Amino acid sequence: MNLVLLGPPGGGKGTQAKRLLEKFGLVQLSTGDMLRAAVASGSPIGKKAKAVMDAGQLVSDDIVIAIIDERLDQPDTKNGVIFDGFPRTVAQAEALDAMLVRKGRKLDHAIEVRVPDQLLIERITGRFSCAKCGAGYHDKFQKPKVAGVCDSCGSKEFIRRADDNAETVTKRLDAYHAQTAPLLPYYEKKGILNVVDGTQEIGQVTRALEAILSA
């Protein structure tokens, strides 16, 4: 099973992808995580992407399409993937369709995690994650069980993303509405779009997603 999680910055795509992986035997492919890894490693792609990401704009289609194309050739993706933050433009969606045909696979679901803009700034500015294992948290909505200690791996080191500030978030939201929202009618026409209410508690959103994937 292959699915695309669509939704605005801070909508909960990454949070939900991680909660679905095990139950459905899927792999999370987050272009945002892959690009942040490229920036951290100082690779040529990372150098190109850094300024664009810091400005809250979209990295070029060619770069992210090539990253996904290569990643899908790795054997751990064969059982199915959750695309998190990809595709983000109609050109990327078309490239994904062509790529999946070429690789003998198909997209089963596109699910919009719908959250209104006014909730997103608080979600994003309160976000942090474990520096060691990447588990995601929030100052208010998803605190570690023991303050200052990662639930998953016990690490005491946490990080915040460079683009998680109110000014950049506004730019990311503009990019979402202008460039990514057109994917909703794109997938609706294909008959594979579902919408879940992303304003519910994290566990309730997971249950809504599980219901769609299990149907």
Ligand code: AP5
């Ligand atoms: P990316 O990393 O994809 O960022 P994004 O789309 O802006 O999405 P976020 O990761 O911010 O949000 P999320 O939906 O994953 O929310 P999360 O689950 O963390 O992309 C970053 C940049 O990379 C882009 O701006 C662009 O420059 C570039 N890029 C990436 N992909 C690209 C592509 N395909 N093409 C071109 N450029 C690309 O949740 C947020 C917080 O809220 C967390 O703290 C969480 O604990 C909390 N939370 C989650 N759900 C709930 C809930 N239901 N209730 C309360 N709190 C919640």
Ligand code: MG
């Ligand atoms: Mg994310």
